Amino acid sequence: MSRRATVAVALALTAAFAAPAGALAADAPTLGAPTVIPAGQKTPIDVGGNHLHQHDIIRRGTQLLRWPVTMHGASKAAITLTCPSGTIHSGLGLQEGSKVAFAVVKGSEYFERSIDVRFHTAPKVDPNGATGHVYALCRDTSIAPLAPALGFPTIRKAGQRSPIDVAGNNLHQGDRIRRGTQLVRWPVTLRGPSNAYLTLSCPRATVHRGLGFREGSKISASLSKNSRYGHNTLKVRFRPRTNVSANETTGSIYALCASR
Numbered sequence: 001m002s003r004r005a006t007v008a009v010a011l012a013l014t015a016a017f018a019a020p021a022g023a024l025a026a027d028a029p030t031l032g033a034p035t036v037i038p039a040g041q042k043t044p045i046d047v048g049g050n051h052l053h054q055h056d057i058i059r060r061g062t063q064l065l066r067w068p069v070t071m072h073g074a075s076k077a078a079i080t081l082t083c084p085s086g087t088i089h090s091g092l093g094l095q096e097g098s099k100v101a102f103a104v105v106k107g108s109e110y111f112e113r114s115i116d117v118r119f120h121t122a123p124k125v126d127p128n129g130a131t132g133h134v135y136a137l138c139r140d141t142s143i144a145p146l147a148p149a150l151g152f153p154t155i156r157k158a159g160q161r162s163p164i165d166v167a168g169n170n171l172h173q174g175d176r177i178r179r180g181t182q183l184v185r186w187p188v189t190l191r192g193p194s195n196a197y198l199t200l201s202c203p204r205a206t207v208h209r210g211l212g213f214r215e216g217s218k219i220s221a222s223l224s225k226n227s228r229y230g231h232n233t234l235k236v237r238f239r240p241r242t243n244v245s246a247n248e249t250t251g252s253i254y255a256l257c258a259s260r
Contacts, residue, residue, distance in 0.1 A: 026073025026127070029100075029119045031081075037064040047091035047137045054096075061144025063087070064135055069100050069119055071130040078105045078116040083138035088192065088247070089115045090146060091137040099125045100132030111146070111191050111247045147196035148238045151187030155203070158182060166210040166256045173215075181258045182206070188219055188238055190249040197224050197235040202257035208234050210256045218244045219251035 037043065039058045046053050047064075058064055067081065083089055089110050094101060105116040117134070121127045139146065156162070158179045165172050166183075177183055184202065202208055208229050211221060224235040236253070240246045 026075040028075050028077035029072065029079060030070045031079060032068035032070075034065045034067045036084075037066065039063060045093040045095055045135050047093045047135070050091045050137055052091070052137065059144060061140045061142075062090070063138050065138055066133050066135050069132050069134055071100060071119060071121060071127045074120070074127045076118055078108075078118055080114050080116050081134065081136050082114045083136060085113075086142075087138040087140050088113055089136055090139040090191075092117070093135045093137070095133060095135075098122070098132045099130050100134070102134055109248050141192040141194075145194040145196070146191035147194050148191060148198060149189040150198055150200075151189075153184050153186050156183040156185070164212040164214055164254050166212045166254070169210045169256055171210075171256060181209070181256055184255045184257055185252050186255075188251050188253055190219060190238060190240055190246045193246045195237065197237050200234045200236055200253070200255055202232050202255060204232075206257040206259055207232055208255055209258045211236070212254045212256070214252065217241070217251045218249050219253070221253055 037058060039060050039062055041058055042055050043052055043058050043064055044054060052058070063084070065081075065083065081089070081092070089112060091110070092102065092104070092115070099122050100119055101122055102117040102119050105118055108116040115136075119134075121130045156177055158177050158181060160177055162171055162173060162175050162177055162183055171177070182203065184200075186200065200208070208231060210229065211234070213219070213221075218241050220239050220241055221236045222239070224237065227235045234255070238253075240249050
């Protein structure tokens, strides 16, 4: 065989073996048309973080959307799930035993109208042709507002330095926290506009003497009419600062707690 013919055969074989690799590239999963399960009906799934459990009645101001999903092989494609106009995502879920699962794409967030996810299959499930459903709880926050979320508190004890000023207590940023007092910090996440009051509890046998925020904080707080300093608990309502969105805004509130 001539050298030219040998090269031609080699190129043909390379193309023949390369073609299946392209053909095997997975297509993005496909979503079918969504079905709406409205308020007043029972939910077929749990939706974490929303106090909504399987067979509960879907509450006023919320609705559950269900999309059928079909996989076409393992794919990292981002798929957008969109709530109806005027609503936002407050949770996603699957039916127990689903062959298809999801993960929220980095940079995409709840409490917006659209959220991006990537689908994958459960262990030992072939991704070629696997089917399932994904559910989204869509919320109209003008009817069903979400209260801000408080994280776990952390405590700075007497002798440590304060990262904030606490008005009316002669405690300034950088000062040492005085004997008999401690500074408790709660992380706060706003989840849309809300009039809900949350309870801040000082450690046992201590009472509230003042509240504070770091300089430049994106959130503020006000006490309920019935809350007073000098008690173990305070009821507080959170708000975003001027020109700051209430969706997924985070910050921290500090409470100066003193022995009785």
